Amino acid sequence: MSLQALRGHDLKPPQRPDPDTPASPFKIAPTKPSRAALRFPVNSQTKAFYRRFFPGTSTAEWNDWRWQMRSRIRNGAELSRIFTLSPDERDAVARHEGSLPVGITPYYASLMGLDDPSEPLRRTHVMTGDEYLFTPGEADDPLGEDHDSPVPGIVHRYPDRVLFLTTGTCSTYCRYCTRARVVGNPGGEYQFAMKQWDAALAYIEYHTEIRDVLLSGGDPFTIGDEKLDWLLTRLRAIKHVEFLRIGTKMPIVLPQRITKDFAKMLKKHHPLFISLHVTHPKELTAEMREATGRLADAGIPLGSQTVLLKNINDDPAVMVPLMQGLLTCRVKPYYLYACDPIRGSAHFRGDVAKGLEIIKALRGHTTGYATPIFAIDAPGGGGKIQIAPDNIVGRDGDKLLLKNFEGKTYSYPDPGGTLGNKS
Numbered sequence: 350m351s352l353q354a355l356r357g358h359d360l361k362p363p364q365r366p367d368p369d370t371p372a373s374p375f376k377i378a379p380t381k382p383s384r385a386a387l388r389f390p391v392n393s394q395t396k397a398f399y400r401r402f403f404p405g406t407s408t409a410e411w412n413d414w415r416w417q418m419r420s421r422i423r424n425g426a427e428l429s430r431i432f433t434l435s436p437d438e439r440d441a442v443a444r445h446e447g448s449l450p451v452g453i454t455p456y457y458a459s460l461m462g463l464d465d466p467s468e469p470l471r472r473t474h475v476m477t478g479d480e481y482l483f484t485p486g487e488a489d490d491p492l493g494e495d496h497d498s499p500v501p502g503i504v505h506r507y508p509d510r511v512l513f514l515t516t517g518t519c520s521t522y523c524r525y526c527t528r529a530r531v532v533g534n535p536g537g538e539y540q541f542a543m544k545q546w547d548a549a550l551a552y553i554e555y556h557t558e559i560r561d562v563l564l565s566g567g568d569p570f571t572i573g574d575e576k577l578d579w580l581l582t583r584l585r586a587i588k589h590v591e592f593l594r595i596g597t598k599m600p601i602v603l604p605q606r607i608t609k610d611f612a613k614m615l616k617k618h619h620p621l622f623i624s625l626h627v628t629h630p631k632e633l634t635a636e637m638r639e640a641t642g643r644l645a646d647a648g649i650p651l652g653s654q655t656v657l658l659k660n661i662n663d664d665p666a667v668m669v670p671l672m673q674g675l676l677t678c679r680v681k682p683y684y685l686y687a688c689d690p691i692r693g694s695a696h697f698r699g700d701v702a703k704g705l706e707i708i709k710a711l712r713g714h715t716t717g718y719a720t721p722i723f724a725i726d727a728p729g730g731g732g733k734i735q736i737a738p739d740n741i742v743g744r745d746g747d748k749l750l751l752k753n754f755e756g757k758t759y760s761y762p763d764p765g766g767t768l769g770n771k772s
């Protein structure tokens with residue numbers, strides 16, 4: 350089937366949902382969580398932070414993910430209350446309009462440098478004047494997702510899988526976000542009303558070649574338990590959908606989101622995989638370990654996705670401990686991406702060779718489980734292209750010549766083969 354057809358230009362009217370699937374979850378009133386349900390580790394740096402900046406807050410409140418969402422730092426005044434802003438940061442925040450606003454959970458702010466604008470996590474979330482500099486090759490939608498969107502909220506690029514943009518809300522807003530054009534924009538493109546979900550579900554139901562649905566956004570974990578349960582139930586009821594994936598940053602920036610009840614709910618929807626957006630070893634706290642531990646205990650395979658960011662994590666001295674540390678959090682390093690060229694992202698995009706340097710520093714020097722795939726998501730909709738060190742150095746008759754991680758050459762018997770022949 351042609352990609353054109355897959356995009357749904359031949360979309361039939363939505364099928365009726367299976368009568369066995371729940372009609373609507375939204376009559377269920379959220380209940381107040383018990384104190385026991387809000388038990389969560391609090392690391393010492395975070396404890397000192399919240400006592401200083403949120404003095405009237407109880408530990409139970411601090412550990413309530415809804416409190417964290419309500420208390421996010423959302424504007425210049427709130428930033429200034431906590432951070433010593435540089436004049437550049439202050440101006441950049443004041444100039445901002447539209448999507449990708451300021452958004453930082455109090456928990457995530459507690460990990461940042463309050464007086465140092467060059468601190469890595471702060472650089473990823475507090476805007477600077479560089480965001481307003483546009484350079485050649487940048488675009489609002491560098492991956493051409495809108496072009497591959499047959500119905501709002503669905504991106505159908507690869508034959509057997511779709512990306513389902515379930516919400517435009519995130520708990521924190523990363524300044525290099527690929528979907529900067531649509532996230533955090535009240536009244537913006539992605540309203541994510543039930544009507545939109547229904548159209549997306551109808552598309553997936555109709556396209557029987559779809560085996561794999563990746564829920565993203567925005568961050569699907571910002572959706573309430575009952576509503577997300579309903580959506581996952583609807584997706585699992587579609588017979589040709591073999592498994593689900595969720596992309597989220599919340600276990601990293603708001604780990605308290607992973608309540609025991611939430612993990613129990615997710616467990617009902619196996620096979621379910623989760624990809625975590627991770628940036629820096631500073632994020633590997635006791636809280637994050639608790640969150641990933643709960644998800645892993647629910648039987649969910651966890652993988653990480655990391656964006657290579659200039660002077661933030663594009664260094665083996667940062668990335669090797671991050672990848673090794675993720676394994677101790679029960680997360681398999683999955684992808685390392687070159688930063689997508691969204692508008693105003695030049696200050697985040699360094700030399701692609703740095704990514705290869707990191708892969709070389711991992712491959713062979715530490716367990717293979719710690720080595721992610723390094724890839725560029727090709728601008729214009731070409732999909733992910735792996736970038737790997739070239740370890741084939743040539744051919745000697747029936748032997749393929751290979752270079753190992755120490756740069757030594759070895760041969761492998763390959764009679765009749767042609768790989769390694771110089772053209």
Ligand code: SF4
Pocket residue numbers: 518519520521522523525526527528529532566567568598626
């Ligand atoms: S959490 Fe993901 S979707 Fe949200 S701003 Fe960050 S990168 Fe973008």
